[in-house]
Structure formats: structure tokens, C-alpha cells
Amino acid sequence: MNFPATRLRRLRSSESLRALVRETTLDAGDLIYPLFICPGKGVRKPISSMPGVFNLSIDEAVKEAEECAELGIAGLLLFGLPETKDEIGTGAYAEDGIVQQALRALKKSDAAKKLVLIGDVCLCEYTSHGHCGIIHEGAHGYTVDNDPTLELLAKTAVSQAKAGADIVAPSDMMDGRVAAIRKALDAAGFTNTPILSYASKFASAFYGPFREAADSAPQFGDRRSYQMDGANGREALREIALDLAEGADMILMKPGMPYLDIILAARRKFGVPMGAYQVSGEYSMLKAAFEKGWLDEKRAMLEALLSFRRAGADFIVTYFAKDAAKALK
Ligand code: PBG
Numbered sequence: 001m002n003f004p005a006t007r008l009r010r011l012r013s014s015e016s017l018r019a020l021v022r023e024t025t026l027d028a029g030d031l032i033y034p035l036f037i038c039p040g041k042g043v044r045k046p047i048s049s050m051p052g053v054f055n056l057s058i059d060e061a062v063k064e065a066e067e068c069a070e071l072g073i074a075g076l077l078l079f080g081l082p083e084t085k086d087e088i089g090t091g092a093y094a095e096d097g098i099v100q101q102a103l104r105a106l107k108k109s110d111a112a113k114k115l116v117l118i119g120d121v122c123l124c125e126y127t128s129h130g131h132c133g134i135i136h137e138g139a140h141g142y143t144v145d146n147d148p149t150l151e152l153l154a155k156t157a158v159s160q161a162k163a164g165a166d167i168v169a170p171s172d173m174m175d176g177r178v179a180a181i182r183k184a185l186d187a188a189g190f191t192n193t194p195i196l197s198y199a200s201k202f203a204s205a206f207y208g209p210f211r212e213a214a215d216s217a218p219q220f221g222d223r224r225s226y227q228m229d230g231a232n233g234r235e236a237l238r239e240i241a242l243d244l245a246e247g248a249d250m251i252l253m254k255p256g257m258p259y260l261d262i263i264l265a266a267r268r269k270f271g272v273p274m275g276a277y278q279v280s281g282e283y284s285m286l287k288a289a290f291e292k293g294w295l296d297e298k299r300a301m302l303e304a305l306l307s308f309r310r311a312g313a314d315f316i317v318t319y320f321a322k323d324a325a326k327a328l329k
Contacts, residue, residue: 024309026302031315031320031324033318034076037099047209050287052287053283058102092152119163122153124218134152136148153172153174154177155184157185158190167194171252196249200228204281260307263312268312277318283320
């Protein structure tokens, strides 16, 4: 039926009517807050390209966790800035690595009862060269060596599970890592630790500010031999299918807003729990516009977050988690 019988504006005429027919919800319980853990005590070092985000020492991270729990945020995703780096990323899987220590401290806090603690599993913050795997120097230049890296990623995941991670989240994009991690977790007795796989992760310029936050920029070359080409939507679905076949319990889509089509395609194809990662560059560009007074902070932030839920994401990893939880109160 057409106009004048059909008038879609009828259901927009008051807030109560709009609320009644609202299709998508956004709640603090849908949000995961990333933390960058650094050595020291009482450290709260601002990240210049991400206003409002800090490198936090473990004691400060515990305070942050308590605030997040209070706000009803679902969980934390932990990244580590180790004291020292080496060729093989030893700090990623050390029993007393920075993330492992943080997990133990957080696990002891009251906040941990309300928060899901997720360990990011990757080597790039821990390697001297900044790549997500180990480097093999060959006659024709270097390669990021897939298969030997798997063992180190598996060790990282197991050490995080031992330290108290509720979920491990591999973000490296090596082939076969979900299977390697599942096998190692099971062998170590962690059959109930879920894997949240960054199944669809594109080589993106929007990770720029993160590399300042995590001090993880590659020292040579780039990540295009392991992260996906931004032009490839069909390949993303293959990546997801493979990770699920290898035993991923949940998938994470990354970046968010420039790849909303991929999130929607994944939701249509796979009935699995799925998160979207609104990455550092997405946060920074919005923040920059807010600082200039060009966008309304609260409305633009919530609109961007809602777009992920509408596209089909169950949860969102976002640096806005605290701001959004406050705005939604
Ligand atoms: C580690 C990792 C990165 C991000 C999450 N995990 C950086 C990268 O791949 O270069 C980016 C997150 C962000 O930009 O907020 N591999």
C-alpha cells in the first residue's frame, strides 16, 4: 500500500513510538574495552594520537577495570608493552610476561567477577622487528615464517589461559593458528577456554594510532603478506569458514566502519557469535572531529557503535567503551 495510506512517519512521531519499533539495541554489556599494559607503577601515559587512552601499569589497569565493571562494560582486551623485545617475541609467552602478570592481578580484583578478560594473542608488540611472526631471511629477502610462528602463538595462548584469561584472541593472521592454539589449550587442560579469532582482519591504515599505543609498528616492510587485502570481501568469508572449521568459538571483524559490508555478509552467512573491532584510527578520527567541534560527540559516537550492532555484531571492541557506557546510563 502506498501513500497516503502508508505513512512511515506515523511511527516516528514520538520518542515512545520510536522506542517501541526500534530494531537494534546498544548496551554497555555489548562493549569490550582494550587496555595497553606497560611496566612500572602508577604509570598513566597518554597516547598522543588517541586522546583519552593511556598506557597503564598493572596497578592502574586494575583501577581502570574496577571503573569498567562499575559501568557495566562486558570485558577487557589486553595488549602488552614488554620491558624488552627480541627477534622471537619471548615476552609474549613468558610466564611472567606483562600481560600474564596483568591477568593475574586482574583475576584477584573484584572487577574480574564482572568482566570477561581477553588476551590478545600476537607477537608484534614483543618482536624487535614489529612483525606478527618470526622472520626468515632467505635469498630473496625476508618472509614472516608461518609454521614456526604457530608454536609461539600457541604458547602465548596457553600462558595467558594459565594466568587467568577467560578468552584468548589471536590477531596475527597466520594460517592454521586457531587449530594450533586449540590443540595446545586442550593438551594443557584448558578445554573450556574459548578462542575469539580475529578471523577477518584487513591490512589497514586505520591501525596507525594503535602502533603508537602498542609500540608495534613494523621496522621494515608492512603486514600485507599476512593481513587481508582491503579489496577482498569473498576472501574474508573463506577466512572465517576456515577459522570456524579449526575450532574458533567466536569471530572478530576488523576494522569496523570501513568494512561494515563484510560484517553484514558474515552475519548473513554464519550463525556464530561475532564481534566488531572499531579500531584505533576510527576512534582517533572521530575524536579529532569532536575536538574541533565539528561533530556532536555523544551522538556521533553512539551512531557509529549502533552501526556495528545493526550490521549484525553481537559485541564491539571499542576505545569508546567507557564514554559510551556513561552516555548510555
Ligand atoms: C596486533 C593487533 C593490531 C591491532 C589489534 N591487534 C595491530 C596491527 O595488526 O597492526 C589493531 C587495533 C587498533 O588499531 O585499534 N596484531
